[in-house]
Amino acid sequence: MGISLWDSYPPKVSDDQLQYLAQTVKDWTIFNGLTVRPNPSIVSEESNPNHVLATNAPVTLYPSPFPKQCFEQAEDLQKVYNELYAAIATDEEWLGEVMKELVEVDDFLANLWKIHLQVKEEGYVQDLSLGMFRSDYMLHVPDDSSSPSLKQVEFNTISSSFGGLAVRVADLHRELATYPDPTHSISYPPHPLFNTATSASITSGGYPPTNEAVDTLASALITAHQSYRDSRTSPPLPQCILFLVQDNERNLFDQMALSQHIRTTNREIPTFRIPTSKILSQTSIPASSENPSRPLIYTHPANPNARYEVTVVYFRALYAPTEYDTPAAWTARHHLERSAAIKCPSILLHLSGSKKVQQVLTSTDPSHLERFLPKTSKETLDSLRASFAPQYSMSEGPDSEGVRIALDPDLAQKHVLKPQREGGGNNIYRSNIPTFLKGISEKEYKQYILMELIQPPSKARNVALRSDGQIVSGDVISELGIFGTCLWRSKVGSQEKNILQNRMGGYLLRTKARDSDEGGVAAGFSSLDSLILYEEAV
Amino acid sequence: MGISLWDSYPPKVSDDQLQYLAQTVKDWTIFNGLTVRPNPSIVSEESNPNHVLATNAPVTLYPSPFPKQCFEQAEDLQKVYNELYAAIATDEEWLGEVMKELVEVDDFLANLWKIHLQVKEEGYVQDLSLGMFRSDYMLHVPDDSSSPSLKQVEFNTISSSFGGLAVRVADLHRELATYPDPTHSISYPPHPLFNTATSASITSGGYPPTNEAVDTLASALITAHQSYRDSRTSPPLPQCILFLVQDNERNLFDQMALSQHIRTTNREIPTFRIPTSKILSQTSIPASSENPSRPLIYTHPANPNARYEVTVVYFRALYAPTEYDTPAAWTARHHLERSAAIKCPSILLHLSGSKKVQQVLTSTDPSHLERFLPKTSKETLDSLRASFAPQYSMSEGPDSEGVRIALDPDLAQKHVLKPQREGGGNNIYRSNIPTFLKGISEKEYKQYILMELIQPPSKARNVALRSDGQIVSGDVISELGIFGTCLWRSKVGSQEKNILQNRMGGYLLRTKARDSDEGGVAAGFSSLDSLILYEEAV
Structure with a gap:
């Protein structure tokens, strides 16, 4: 990455300009639902007893420059990654080998595996699996003279979040970069990166590319819902999608972006939110003697007569060990797994996202990639392998x-x-x-x-507006996530799978201060960002 | 209004249902920008030092039933009212008579009138006037056996607010009434008013009618902007619309609904917000010797090189006497009035909205209506007169x-x-x-x-979610506002006017607790509402 680029980015602004920009962002975020519920360090519980307050999601004030070639490589790899993880989740034997040593030392993974075995014993009643993935990367620049390359940090197979807000951050940055005129922004000072024209050393996209994350993720839920098909209840109940969410979720507006999109595009598909603590009281499965197909029945809390057959359970909860702090949480996970609802994800898919799997994949002896992706070209596999850290x-x-x-x-x-x-x-x-x-x-x-x-570009800088309204600027590290989805049919015990939908679309950029090794956007240490693609002149 | 209707409305719900409904509203409002900045009684300044927090606008949980006939009468009258007030503002002589006694006792009106006279002396340089009006009514039911009639409370000629939020309240109530199914809401229990079908005693629209307030108001600004035409600056500057707003405005999201709409539909028209305190520093008028046409030049605070010629000043500030607490505010008002920008409103139009004018219009000896509306049918004038309290x-x-x-x-x-x-x-x-x-x-x-x-229906009830998250229910009084706009050309001193646009569209319902005589939504005493139209069976 050209040092010249980062020397001038983000552009220097006066205090008046910075205040104007920050105020514009504060107001735009609230008006457009780019929001979170504030955590107690921002507003104390006593000051917010009814939990009505909201604040902006932490966002950068400028999009971060990102090399076009690396972005496109990540996009190109996504559908291959989708298929790879579908294949892993389908290969119970292989996954069982990987888990063998982990279950001895990790109660969390052990318990998940045990539930899988119990449901396998009883017999799975749903062949469809849905993956809503996010593959996370960083740019790797071992030294100043090297071109940046893409290195995978993590492949998320459960609760891949921030697609909803990421779309709005891209909209925000595009608005800032192009208002009132595509070539003369009032919020950003002139800078070659904001022009779509070619400058002496770089060619830039000018403003963030369209972010299709919401459409990609919502479409996956819609397709899965439609693929569930015939009712397993008699008389048939209406069908719905359940969003399984954490009690007291603060990132709910990210999730609402998906449910709202479904309401707009496919109004005939109801979506409801269910917090973890209510799984066992608001959903039920008929006794096998009555109905061996195990439909998951959802009874709406506002109306005991409103009963639905759940087609898809979309997990935005129960992904972290800390969420399983009661026996009821494990019972609930088992309850969902044995139901006929399509799980996003199934336990096998959840386990496929473990870091151990990612590590095993990097080994070249034997190379597991050829096994899981027998029809993929060597060139693509090489590109995939090059993205491994x-x-x-x-x-x-x-x-x-x-x-x-x-x-x-x-x-x-x-x-x-x-x-x-x-x-x-x-x-x-x-x-x-x-x-x-x-x-x-x-x-x-x-x-x-x-x-x-991974050694990220050392000169990257940005300015962020935190959720408490503080403006912070300095050296930053960014992480790119690409969203992808996969719906497939398979049977446990067989490695045969039939992919019904495999799609890539949408991105997330998260940017955090360089001096912080840790960071998650929800924890307030890092900010949602978008990107301006550039190519260095050759 | 049938007692039977109010006996069962809003429908009784369980505590679980109420909590679900309130939570749904809390989340929907934030996600959709139906928001306000909280006042210090909700979050103290110390807890919100950077003013990032937002909360829901106060809203009713249910739309209020409203007689269809009265709603339609208010709609039918709006364009007549628009024309009436355009005529009043054009008749400087008549208005001067009305003001004569007021200026002796009311400094505020006196000062406004003085500015008008000063600018008249210098010579007005803009023939176009823009009115963005809201005519407010209450239902009047002298006794239980009478049919409700419509009585005008006030005709607003300046800063007619809440159009932006009112549209979203109608969307919210419609969503609650029709999700997931138009005939089976999950948020509202069954009630004849929520069905579009005819019940034994009433016919109902089922859910709030579409609210076109944002389109109506934004279109007026757009048309005015386009009618300003040729630049009065040389070399010609780009043109823009200014939203004049109060410093520390808490109702900004209502205003943003209009500017955002203009950005979406007419992106070539920039709109900027200017707080009252910055009028004199951020706008200027060239000396008459240099440029006698007095263009209003706006210099953007974030960029001294970004200069615009202002076509329209949309007043969402400087309407109340309390805002003129410094000599600078009066200077600023005079400065804007003498400029070539189209004022929404001019001082003459502002003064036309005074309560004294409303009172004089009610007198039948002489009847002023015939004078101002010579081409209007007697039937329409009778209907207009019937709407006077x-x-x-x-x-x-x-x-x-x-x-x-x-x-x-x-x-x-x-x-x-x-x-x-x-x-x-x-x-x-x-x-x-x-x-x-x-x-x-x-x-x-x-x-x-x-x-x-005015004696409003005595049995009306509703439930509201306040901005602090408290749920309050009880007897209520509602006030209906109908939005209308008028753009016309006239010369001070002549009563000739040429109406370029006269439009009606959009509504506001504000509902407050019956035990409160006073109330304004921004003050938190009343709630934004929408309506379900019904006809009683005959």
């Missing part, structure tokens, strides 16, 4: 490469130790790794994956 | 009918004493009137108008 197992004994690097203070310096579990947080960085490992027993090593740290 | 001058001496009623404790019981000035508040009700009048000098009487109190 080097990762190492920590379970292959003290002499293995992973353990050796992790315990070496110098080598560890370029690595991160990640727990296998979902949900983010608790990563161990750099020089902390050897110390940390010495504090736990060797048997626990396998709970972790060692990953080479 | 009885009003009395307080300036015609101690023996006049108005003063006599006001001082009689029994007769005063059915009346309200209103100050002539704009801005609401400070009305004196019923038995307080004689006491109040005894406390002021007779010379001050003429600052007031005596008006017969």
Whole structure:
């Protein structure tokens, strides 16, 4: 990435300009539902007893420049990734091998696997699986002279969030960059990146590309709903999609973007929100003796006579270990898994997103990619493999490469130790790794994956408006997510699958301060962003 | 209005149903920008230092039933009212007569009139006037056996607000009444009013009629902008519309609905917001020696090079006496009035909306209506006159009918004493009137108008969600506003006018608790509402 680009980006502005820009963003976000419920550090519970208040989602004031070639590579890979994870989730035997060692050390994964086995024993009654994915990448620039390359951070198979808000951030940045005139923004000072024209050193898209995340994600739910087909209830109940959400969700407007889109485009498909704590009271499955097809029946809390047959359960909850703090949560997950509703995701698909799977995929001996994607060209597989960041197992004994690097203070310096579990947080960085490992027993090593740290562009800068209204600026690191969906039919025990829909569309850029190693947008440490694509002149 | 209707409306719901409904409304409002900035009684300044927080506008949970015939009468009258007030504002001589006695006792009106005279002296340089009106009515039901009739409360000629939010309230109520199915709402229990079918005693529209307020109001600004035509600057600057707003406006999302609509439908027309305190620093008029046509030049605060010629100044500020608390505010008003920008409204139109004018119009000797609307049919004028509430001058001496009623404790019981000035508040009700009048000098009487109190339906009930999240229910009084716009060309001193556009469209229903005599939505005492039209069976 040209140093010249970041030297002048984002453009310098006067205090008046910055205040105007921030005020415009504060008002635009509220008017357009680019919002979150504030967390208690912003407004205390006592000041907000009825939980009516809202604030802007944390957003950058400017889109971040992003190399066009890397963006397009990520887009090109998405449908391949979709198919890869559909194949993994279908290959119960392979997944079982990977899980074998994890279940010994990770209660969370062990319990999920156990539920799968129980439902398998009883017999699955739904052949369709729905994946709503987000593949996350960072730009990797080992040194200033190298071109940036794309490295995958994570592949999300459950609760892939922020599609709804990401679309609005792109709209916001496009509005700021083009109002009142596409070539003369009032909010942004002139800058070559904001012009669609070619400047001396770069060609730029001018403003954020259209973001189709909401359409992509909502369409997946609609197609799955329609594919459920005949009612399994008698007399047939009306059918609906359930959005399974966390109690006290603060990111609900992101989710509403999808349900609202379904209401607009397919009004005949009702969607309802159900919090985790209500799964067992608001849904039921008839006794097998009465109805062996196990339809999931939803009774609406506002009206006991309003009963629906659930076609799809869209998980925006029950993805993190911390959510399973009661036995009822496990009972609820089992209850949903054995139902006839299409799960997004099934437990097998949820497990496929574990970091251990991602690490195993990077091994070249044997190469699992050829196995899962037998019809994919070598060129595409090479591109896929190039997007992997080097990762190492920590379970292959003290002499293995992973353990050796992790315990070496110098080598560890370029690595991160990640727990296998979902949900983010608790990563161990750099020089902390050897110390940390010495504090736990060797048997626990396998709970972790060692990953080479990606080296993002060092000069990237941006300005963000936090949810508490503070404006912060400085060096930043961005993470690109590409959304994709896959609906397929398969039977547990067989590796045959029939893909009904495989789609790519929409992106998320999250940008956080460079001095923070950790970060999740909902936690307020990072901001929603969009991107301006550029090509460096050759 | 049938007692049977109000006995069952709004429908009784369980606590679970009410909570679900309230939560749905809390989330829908934020997601759809049906919002306000909270006032300090909801969140203290210390808890909200950067003013990022927002909350729902106060809204009713159900639309209010409204007789179809009265709604249609109000719609039918709007274009006649538009023309009437355009005629009044054009007849400077007549208006001057009305103002004559007011200027002695009311500094606010006196100062406005003085500015008009100054600009007249210098010579007006803009022939076009734009009115964006809202005519407000209440239903009048003198006793239980009478059919409701429509009585005008006020005709707003400046800052007619809530069109933007009113459209969204209608959308909200329609969504609640028809989701997931037009005949089976999940949010509302079954009720004959929610069905478009005919029940035993009433025929109902089923859900709120489409509200075209935003389109009506935005179109008026667009047409005015386009009618400004040739630039008066050399070299010609780009042109824009200015939204003049109060500093620290909390109702900005209502205003943004209009500017956003213009951005969507007519992107080539820039709109900018300017707070009152910045009029003199951000706008200028070239010296007459340089440019006698007095274009209003706007310099954007974020960019000193971005200069525009203002075609229309849309006043959402400077309507109330309290806003003129500095000499600079008066200077600013004079500055805008003498400019070539089309004012919405001009001072003459602003003054035409004074309560004294409304009172004078009700007098039948002479009848002013025939004078202002010479081409209007007698039938229409009768309908117009029937919409007037009885009003009395307080300036015609101690023996006049108005003063006599006001001082009689029994007769005063059915009346309200209103100050002539704009801005609401400070009305004196019923038995307080004689006491109040005894406390002021007779010379001050003429600052007031005596008006017969309208007797709204006594059994009306509704439930509201306040901006602090509290749910309140009980007896209510509703006020219907109909939006209308008029653009015309006229010269001060001549009564000739040429109407370029005269349009009706959109409504506002505001509903407040019956025990409160005062109320304005922004003050939190009343709620934004929409309506379900019904006809009683004959």
